[in-house]
Amino acid sequence: MDRRSFIGSCTVGAAGLSAAASFPSFAANAKPREYAKALLVNERGDALKASELKAQTNYVFHYPFEATPVFLLDLGKAVAPTTLSTQDRSSYSWPGGVGRNRSVVAFSAICAHQLVYPTRDVSFISFRRTRAQRGVQDGLIHCCAEHSQYDPARGAEVLSGPAKQPLCAVLLTHDPKADTLTAYATLGGELFDEFFRKYEMKLSLDVGPKAKNAVNGQSIVRELDKFCKNPIQC
Ligand code: FES
Numbered sequence: 001m002d003r004r005s006f007i008g009s010c011t012v013g014a015a016g017l018s019a020a021a022s023f024p025s026f027a028a029n030a031k032p033r034e035y036a037k038a039l040l041v042n043e044r045g046d047a048l049k050a051s052e053l054k055a056q057t058n059y060v061f062h063y064p065f066e067a068t069p070v071f072l073l074d075l076g077k078a079v080a081p082t083t084l085s086t087q088d089r090s091s092y093s094w095p096g097g098v099g100r101n102r103s104v105v106a107f108s109a110i111c112a113h114q115l116v117y118p119t120r121d122v123s124f125i126s127f128r129r130t131r132a133q134r135g136v137q138d139g140l141i142h143c144c145a146e147h148s149q150y151d152p153a154r155g156a157e158v159l160s161g162p163a164k165q166p167l168c169a170v171l172l173t174h175d176p177k178a179d180t181l182t183a184y185a186t187l188g189g190e191l192f193d194e195f196f197r198k199y200e201m202k203l204s205l206d207v208g209p210k211a212k213n214a215v216n217g218q219s220i221v222r223e224l225d226k227f228c229k230n231p232i233q234c
Pocket residue numbers: 111112113114115116143144145146147148161162163
């Protein structure tokens with residue numbers, strides 16, 4: 001896949017970032033896929049402060065492409081690293097939460113089953129603070145299409161439903177001094193090629209010719225309830 005460049009360790013992925021930023025550590029088998037860095041900003045264009053995120057609230061930004069949505073969550077508790085596996089059985093070590101409390105995580109909002117994703121008009125997938133219908137626990141990401149459920153506190157591993165792999169993680173660095181967040185890579189099973197194939201016509205209407213453009217420089221973070229007119233709570 002020529003849109004992305006593979007890197008073998010966090011030291012390579014982190015090389016171009018601020019020396020002040022705090023970096024997650026990876027096991028030797030991890031293979032983050034590095035993209036252009038994007039500072040997370042609010043709707044006014046100001047750098048988002050990680051400590052201003054409301055805990056257990058759905059936020060959305062787009063990364064690594066203009067049309068690929070990501071959930072940003074402050075889970076309200078420290079989130080430890082964990083080891084996961086993609087559908088093709090490639091293992092990877094997800095580095096856990098970032099931020100002052102190591103509670104901030106980000107995952108592609110494209111369901112790993114059949115690619116349901118949040119749009120401006122409707123969202124069938126979101127984080128649920130309390131147990132969703134059919135939920136197996138509180139604090140999961142639930143897709144209403146066929147009820148795949150993911151645990152954001154464990155790298156979005158699959159808890160139940162037909163999804164065969166975790167949501168793809170989006171890696172963030174946190175600048176402890178400025179309290180800002182920067183997206184710089186993905187980790188896990190990407191589904192972007194399938195996503196662009198499946199929704200080519202819709203994305204061209206909704207997003208336009210920039211849909212496949214890499215996000216570069218910054219990405220706007222919005223609460224899901226403001227980004228989407230109709231977040232479905234199944
Ligand atoms: S698309 Fe999400 S469970 Fe089927």
